[in-house]
Amino acid sequence: xxxxxxxxxxxxxxxxxxxxxxxxxxxxxxxxxxxxxxxxxxxxxxxxxxxxxxxxxxxxxxxxxxxxxxxxxxxxxxxxxxxxxxxxxxxxxxxxxxxxxxxxxxxxxxxxxx
Amino acid sequence: xxxxxxxxxxxxxxxxxxxxxxxxxxxxxxxxxxxxxxxxxxxxxxxxxxxxxxxxxxxxxxxxxxxxxxxxxxxxxxxxxxxxxxxxxxxxxxxxxxxxxxxxxxxxxxxxxxx
Numbered sequence: 001x002x003x004x005x006x007x008x009x010x011x012x013x014x015x016x017x018x019x020x021x022x023x024x025x026x027x028x029x030x031x032x033x034x035x036x037x038x039x040x041x042x043x044x045x046x047x048x049x050x051x052x053x054x055x056x057x058x059x060x061x062x063x064x065x066x067x068x069x070x071x072x073x074x075x076x077x078x079x080x081x082x083x084x085x086x087x088x089x090x091x092x093x094x095x096x097x098x099x100x101x102x103x104x105x106x107x108x109x110x111x112x113x114x
Numbered sequence: 115x116x117x118x119x120x121x122x123x124x125x126x127x128x129x130x131x132x133x134x135x136x137x138x139x140x141x142x143x144x145x146x147x148x149x150x151x152x153x154x155x156x157x158x159x160x161x162x163x164x165x166x167x168x169x170x171x172x173x174x175x176x177x178x179x180x181x182x183x184x185x186x187x188x189x190x191x192x193x194x195x196x197x198x199x200x201x202x203x204x205x206x207x208x209x210x211x212x213x214x215x216x217x218x219x220x221x222x223x224x225x226x227x228x229x
Contacts, residue, residue, distance in 0.1 A: 031215060033215075033216065033217075035217075035219075042219060042220070042221045042222065043205065043217075043219035043222075044219075045216040045217065045218070048215060048216055056216060059216070089157060091157075091159065093159070093217075095215070102161060102164070103161075103215075103217060104161075105151075105158065105159035105160075106158075107156065107157050107158050108157045108158075110157075
């Protein structure tokens with residue numbers, strides 16, 4: 001079946017603009033995760049959704065970052081007033097209830113803030 | 115908080131040879147999962163192998179196997195009969211048994227396979 005998809009694949013934006021990144025999980029997967037991959041910090045967890053609720057948003061780096069998930073499916077990560085340090089690859093992953101431990105990743109969105 | 119350390123930023127291996135990538139982790143939990151993910155230039159993270167901490171037997175998947183030493187908190191990946199397609203970044207990752215299901219990643223090891 002179809003894997004996790006993310007759009008756009010690449011995004012270039014000017015400092016101070018808002019951006020939205022989209023993640024389409026594997027159909028039927030109830031859990032969805034966002035991670036950020038940057039040169040200096042490696043792979044960092046941002047937020048985790050179970051259904052439409054986010055029991056763990058501890059990785060969001062500032063209040064400029066927010067995410068939502070609707071219909072237990074598509075998720076959007078929004079970054080307001082982007083800064084150059086937000087430049088990174090944003091990865092989305094999803095997993096089903098059973099087994100709980102296998103996360104399937106999307107191809108990521110490369111965000112460049114100029 | 116849990117941490118994962120990969121001490122080898124880069125490794126290289128000759129095609130058909132064997133290479134071992136190192137990973138250590140720190141946790142106070144007794145039940146958890148460990149993973150190795152592969153990330154080729156396409157950016158797609160691919161699960162290579164997983165290990166449940168309660169299992170004493172080391173996991174194997176075809177040419178990939180792990181050496182899991184729970185007391186030493188060590189989780190190395192052995193790739194046998196290396197192929198050109200194995201060239202990628204390899205990430206070691208940890209996940210708690212319950213609670214938040216986030217993965218904690220190491221910094222990665224870049225593997226080069228020489229023909």
